[in-house]
Amino acid sequence: MFVLDALNYASDWLDGSLAFRWSCRMGVCGSCGALVNGTPRLTCAAPIPETGEKVVIEPLHNFPVQKDLVVDIGDFMEKLGRVEPWIIRERERALEEGEYLQKPEQLQRYEQFGACINCMLCYAACPVFAADREFIGPAAAALGYRYNLDSRDEGAKERLDLLTRDAGAFDCTFVGECSTVCPKNVDPALALQRIKIDAALTSLKSITRRGK
Ligand code: FES
Incomplete structure (x- = not known):
């Protein structure tokens, strides 16, 4: 029972x-x-x-x-939409051009983050979200990041900006409770740290490019 x-x-x-x-x-x-x-x-x-x-x-x-x-799950639904959790293409392929193929190792890169079932247990466990309800939070970050890892996607730069602006990923203090309570073994804490690294590397690259 x-x-x-x-x-x-x-x-x-x-x-x-x-x-x-x-x-x-x-x-x-x-x-x-x-x-x-x-x-x-x-x-x-x-x-x-x-x-x-x-x-x-x-x-x-x-x-x-x-x-x-x-x-009330309205706040979570709004945040989820905000990080654009769908495949973004610069040019959509026409149907007659066939499907987007993906190798098993390309699927493996994002598979665990795609297992999120939007149960919001991670938000209930997150001390950062408890202190600041503006924080983008674990599930929205993990689901947004899942598309940044997808070989079919071309919107990573745009999404990275959405994931880090305002009360974004950099507010995460890496307590890790989100990953502990996840019933599907998703690791949103890892997604948040990787988002920080990707954003830092992107800024560094653009500074280096400007300096040339
Ligand atoms: S009833 Fe669907 S996850 Fe529990």
């Missing part, structure tokens, strides 16, 4: 007004996140201890609560 089963039981038999989100029940849709005994978890993947000890379930930290366990 998992925490989500307990929530469904409570909703079906004890209090039909209980508000919580879920969809797939298999750790894929990312909608059932909550704090379980103080830790951000997917409730469909958090087992109820067989020892019978008490389980405390709370809404995810760092988001406005709409009702019970339902939080």
